[in-house]
Amino acid sequence: MSSEPLLITASSTVSALGRGIQVAKTALLQGRSGLRRNDYDDGRLDTWIGRVEGVENVVLPGALAPFDCRNNRLAALGLETDGFATAVATARQRYGARRIGLFLGTSTSGIEATEQAYLQRGSGDGPLPASFDYRHTHNTYSCADFTRQYLELEGPAQVISTACSSSAKVFATASRYIQAGWCDAAVIGGIDSLCLTTLLGFNALELVSAQPCRPWDRHRNGINIGEAAGFALLEPDPGRAGVALLGYGESSDAYHMSTPHPQGEGALLAMRRALDSAGLTPVQVDYINLHGTATSSNDRAEDQAVTRLFKEVPCSSTKGWTGHTLGAAGITEAVFCKLAIENGLMPGTLNLQDIDPGLSAPILRDTQQRPVRVAMSNSFGFGGSNCALVFGWQG
Amino acid sequence: MMRISIEHIGLMAPGMAGWDAARPVLRGEQAPDTQTLPAFWPNLLPPNERRRTTALIKLALQAAEDALRHSPYALYELASVFASSEGDGEVVDRICQSLTLPDRPVSPTHFHNSVHNAPAGYWAIASGSRQFSTSLAAGADTFAAGLLEAATVAILQQRPVLLLSYDYALPPALAGRGYVDTIFGVALLLSAQASDATMGSLQLELKAGTVVPPILPAELAELREYNPAAAALPLLIALARAETADLALPCHDKLTLQIGIDM
Numbered sequence: 001m002s003s004e005p006l007l008i009t010a011s012s013t014v015s016a017l018g019r020g021i022q023v024a025k026t027a028l029l030q031g032r033s034g035l036r037r038n039d040y041d042d043g044r045l046d047t048w049i050g051r052v053e054g055v056e057n058v059v060l061p062g063a064l065a066p067f068d069c070r071n072n073r074l075a076a077l078g079l080e081t082d083g084f085a086t087a088v089a090t091a092r093q094r095y096g097a098r099r100i101g102l103f104l105g106t107s108t109s110g111i112e113a114t115e116q117a118y119l120q121r122g123s124g125d126g127p128l129p130a131s132f133d134y135r136h137t138h139n140t141y142s143c144a145d146f147t148r149q150y151l152e153l154e155g156p157a158q159v160i161s162t163a164c165s166s167s168a169k170v171f172a173t174a175s176r177y178i179q180a181g182w183c184d185a186a187v188i189g190g191i192d193s194l195c196l197t198t199l200l201g202f203n204a205l206e207l208v209s210a211q212p213c214r215p216w217d218r219h220r221n222g223i224n225i226g227e228a229a230g231f232a233l234l235e236p237d238p239g240r241a242g243v244a245l246l247g248y249g250e251s252s253d254a255y256h257m258s259t260p261h262p263q264g265e266g267a268l269l270a271m272r273r274a275l276d277s278a279g280l281t282p283v284q285v286d287y288i289n290l291h292g293t294a295t296s297s298n299d300r301a302e303d304q305a306v307t308r309l310f311k312e313v314p315c316s317s318t319k320g321w322t323g324h325t326l327g328a329a330g331i332t333e334a335v336f337c338k339l340a341i342e343n344g345l346m347p348g349t350l351n352l353q354d355i356d357p358g359l360s361a362p363i364l365r366d367t368q369q370r371p372v373r374v375a376m377s378n379s380f381g382f383g384g385s386n387c388a389l390v391f392g393w394q395g
Numbered sequence: 396m397m398r399i400s401i402e403h404i405g406l407m408a409p410g411m412a413g414w415d416a417a418r419p420v421l422r423g424e425q426a427p428d429t430q431t432l433p434a435f436w437p438n439l440l441p442p443n444e445r446r447r448t449t450a451l452i453k454l455a456l457q458a459a460e461d462a463l464r465h466s467p468y469a470l471y472e473l474a475s476v477f478a479s480s481e482g483d484g485e486v487v488d489r490i491c492q493s494l495t496l497p498d499r500p501v502s503p504t505h506f507h508n509s510v511h512n513a514p515a516g517y518w519a520i521a522s523g524s525r526q527f528s529t530s531l532a533a534g535a536d537t538f539a540a541g542l543l544e545a546a547t548v549a550i551l552q553q554r555p556v557l558l559l560s561y562d563y564a565l566p567p568a569l570a571g572r573g574y575v576d577t578i579f580g581v582a583l584l585l586s587a588q589a590s591d592a593t594m595g596s597l598q599l600e601l602k603a604g605t606v607v608p609p610i611l612p613a614e615l616a617e618l619r620e621y622n623p624a625a626a627a628l629p630l631l632i633a634l635a636r637a638e639t640a641d642l643a644l645p646c647h648d649k650l651t652l653q654i655g656i657d658m
Contacts, residue, residue: 098603098650107510111487118491118568125568134572140482140511140532154649156601158533158540161482161511169529173544180397180547182601196494201506252519252528254471257447258507269525382507383516385528 003175003277005244005394006186006234010087013335014077015228015322016050021082025339028347028367033321035212035224040194045203046210050226050323051194052077060146067146069110069137070193075147078191078229087233088151091185101183102157103173104144105166105190107327107381109159110137112195143191155183161327163381164291165250166190167230168330171389172248174234189231190331198225198326205258213294213324215317215349216303216363218356220294226323230331241395243338246374247278253384260298260380264305267291267378270386271309274376278390282310284374285390287346289333290361291378292317293324302378303359316364320350330379330387337375337391344371397599399546402555402592404634405462405582407433407454408618408625413461421628421635427614432578433457439521447504448517451483451563454580455514456521459559462582467592470522473584474548474556475515477530478541480574480623482511484565514559527552535574537562538626539646542583546599549585558583560624579622581631595634598655606643606651630654 013020016034017027027034035048058073079085091100117132136142144159156177160169167190174186202208202223209222234245251273253266260267275282288310291302294317306315318336325332340346348366355363374392404414411417412433419425435453437445439460445453455477463470486509493501507513512530519528527548533540538560545558561580565573589596609629611619619625626644633640633656646652 114487114569115491115494118495121495123492123495128568128572132572134569135574138487139480139534139573141480141534141537145534148647154603154647156540156543156650157647158531158544160529160531162515162530163510163512173529176544176547176551179551182543182547196499197490197501197506197509200494200499200501201490201503201509204501204503204506250527250529251525252515254519254523254525256520257513257516258503266525381512382510383512383530384519385512385515385530 002279003179003247004236005246006175006236007238007242007244007394008232008338009235009238010084010233011231011335011338012078012082012084013230013332014052014081015325015332016052016226017321019081021335021339025343027321028345031350031367033350035323041196041199045199047208048212048224049194050224050325052227064146064149066133066136067142069113071110071143071191072146074193074227074229075143075191078231079150084231085151088187091233095184097152097154099155099184100153101155101174101177101186102144102148102153103160103170103186103188104147105160105170105327105330106143107161107163107166107192108195108197109140109142111197112193113137115196151187162385163383164326164329165379165381165385165387166327166330168379168387168389169250171245172250172387175245175248178236185235187231187233190328191229192325192327193227207295212351213319214351215292215294215319216299216356216359217352218354220296220299222295223293224323226325228322228325228328228332230328230335243341243391244394245389246392247274247390249273249277249388251386255384258382260301262301264301266384266386267302267305267380268308270388271305274388274390280374280390285313285376286372287340287375288313288315289337289375289377290315290317291380292319294319299359303361306361312362314346314364315361316347316349318347333377334389337377340372340375341391341393344369346370346372397546397550398596399549400586400589400593400596401583402586402594403462403466403584405458407458407580409578418635421632429614440517444517444520449483449485449508452514452517454563454578455559455561456518458561458580458582459518459557462584466584468555471524473522473524474527474552474554475518476541476545476556476558477512477515478537478560480532480534480537480562481565483509483513484569488566488568535623536646537623539644539652545585549587553587556585558585560627562622562624574623575621577618577621579618579624581624581627596657600653602651602653603649604651605649606645608645609642
């Protein structure tokens with residue numbers, strides 16, 4: 001199925017690297033990681049995390065106060081970064097509030113608010129604190145409810161929650177909604193924030209590393225959890241040149257809940273569908289931003305899928321910069337792909353020392369300045385949910 | 396505007412365990428016994444997988460199984476849309492309780508079941524389908540959002556899509572705080588083309604403006620008040636009665652999903 005290109009006319013990123021696209025670009029060029037020793041959970045878990053500075057100090061606008069939680073504060077930071085909210089206000093004038101769709105990805109939403117409510121109550125079965133507003137904080141739709149009101153949008157809206165592919169899949173849904181005529185333009189994005197559920201849950205699965213994560217390294221031993229928010233405004237015909245979504249591919253592994261298909265069958269299918277939808281062949285791709293989480297099995301499965309489809313296309317994982325931002329990984333790495341195309345910049349793979357001899361994709365160790373016309377971004381999640389996106393210069 | 400066919404329906408709700416049992420209730424020939432909760436017996440999953448699932452996952456898969464009893468499609472051909480407002484409250488409750496205990500023993504199984512797309516993951520394992528699948532939420536209007544997404548995929552990909560809209564009552568600690576306090580799961584098999592199996596065709600349109608949802612009998616209205624998936628009830632009533640109808644469902648503030656139903 002082919003899709004029409006959608007120009008990214010505005011975008012923003014907030015991650016452990018800091019606020020804004022320029023900050024992210026400088027960090028990628030200088031090899032400056034955003035990872036730090038875990039200080040979120042009083043350091044009780046021995047790991048490294050990608051924490052966003054200043055989330056604690058964000059104050060939501062008065063009318064949106066019921067939405068107050070770490071996840072929505074992070075969303076607010078993303079909306080006020082890189083002039084994103086202002087760009088959407090301009091688009092609202094052009095299209096009308098009802099004709100702009102809103103599609104956001106998150107995996108755990110504002111679950112931290114529920115965690116804190118339970119911790120405040122203790123281990124009994126008494127009532128949770130009366131001040132705890134579950135519906136506006138933790139409910140899966142909360143971040144879209146918040147963002148729709150923040151940006152004064154009146155079009156169709158939904159949250160896609162498919163674990164670590166969530167904010168890649170929002171590009172696909174937005175593309176379909178525009179193609180079907182349900183909206184004329186779309187705000188998409190992803191927000192995931194630090195919480196005990198993901199830190200301790202991934203730790204229970206023995207997938208968390210006590211060191212800075214090392215994608216593709218022979219000694220890699222797990223992920224670092226990060227938090228991030230990012231947004232993009234997608235328009236089909238804005239009358240100017242720029243980086244566009246050229247295609248998308250989605251698939252299911254149909255294999256296991258928390259382990260990828262060993263030969264990367266689902267990942268391969270997602271990448272093939274993305275190329276078909278963009279009308280491109282593998283040789284036309286210049287750079288691949290891998291999912292590259294740095295767990296043993298994920299990197300091995302993705303390596304198989306990539307090498308079965310591509311011959312010598314440079315690829316890298318940027319998880320060593322940001323950590324694995326889970327439901328926000330798709331949008332974060334989509335913004336990195338946009339940076340790559342605009343600046344002729346292929347990010348390297350931070351923390352990669354000894355390339356795993358069992359892996360054969362042409363992995364980039366260091367950041368390079370090389371032209372990128374077409375970039376692919378991979379995002380794969382629990383439940384075997386896969387999404388690949390293709391971006392390129394449109395003009 | 397978009398036109399889509401409904402080929403099969405599955406239902407799991409209080410007093411309505413299965414589409415066959417639900418039809419007389421929806422036609423108004425039989426009072427709903429909403430005190431009787433449906434029992435689950437999903438056979439889609441092998442026992443070793445089923446043991447690891449939760450009530451929410453069983454609810455979703457049971458509704459799917461009910462819809463697919465007479466389906467001509469192989470399961471692996473189906474794309475799917477999983478629409479749930481709350482996800483798995485039971486699992487969240489267990490994880491958050493474990494945070495209050497010494498050593499915070501979060502169970503790895505609870506953790507992987509906590510993702511919103513856990514039912515979709517088990518469905519993919521059961522069906523062997525590598526087709527498109529998504530899992531979404533849209534608060535009180537989750538059914539309308541799921542229907543739009545599923546119809547759009549069916550039309551653009553020209554492929555049958557299984558829409559599952561389901562939510563399970565939140566556990567006692569969270570009861571009354573979210574959108575869901577009762578059980579309801581509905582499955583609609585959507586197809587881009589009309590066929591012999593078509594039970595009804597829907598004409599979908601998005602319109603500006605806020606709307607009050609269609610009036611329902613008291614017991615069914617209560618289900619809808621406490622479960623966003625039950626927003627499907629006016630549509631299910633029209634299909635059970637094989638009547639043409641024009642429905643307007645709320646789809647967020649200031650937006651309405653208009654559904655024209657033809658038999």
